[in-house]
Ligand code: IMP
């Protein structure tokens with residue numbers, strides 16, 4: 001497969017620290033509940049959480065919206081978190097925001113469970129691809145509409161373990 005480096009491990013790590021300090025500033029007074037979106041957010045979430053200086057607890061949710069390289073538009077939850085959302089400030093951590101269907105769905109789902117506030121943190125944002133009205137409160141990089149892999153992001157479940165983020169050429 002023909003791949004081109006988009007973001008190096010070092011660039012990613014610097015950005016993760018910046019995002020973490022924004023989060024530290026925003027939530028310095030109150031404990032937050034961090035919800036990672038499996039499986040893509042795994043590495044981002046692990047790196048981010050270790051930079052946080054605020055009080056937090058965390059859990060994971062898993063949604064399905066993509067098949068291969070195309071968004072199906074339909075979202076379903078395939079792993080539910082077993083935590084109490086009532087009156088919590090919830091921070092959803094996601095690898096990439098594309099059409100926005102997944103995060104909009106998850107945001108509504110968590111709101112319905114009684115969260116006080118729901119905030120979104122995404123490492124990557126394909127801003128031009130947005131199909132619904134959603135803006136992340138915390139964002140790493142805005143990228144073009146290219147298919148990317150690595151640092152948790154997959155192409156049919158492969159290449160998640162790469163330390164840098166690559167564009168798959170020809171996509
Ligand atoms: P959305 O619902 O269209 O915003 O899609 C979000 C989900 O699609 C992400 O959580 C990713 O799992 C997946 N996704 C979107 N773009 C890419 C990509 O370029 N590479 C890998 N996965 C992607």
Ligand code: MG
Pocket residue numbers: 037038039040041094095096
């Ligand atoms: Mg994902």
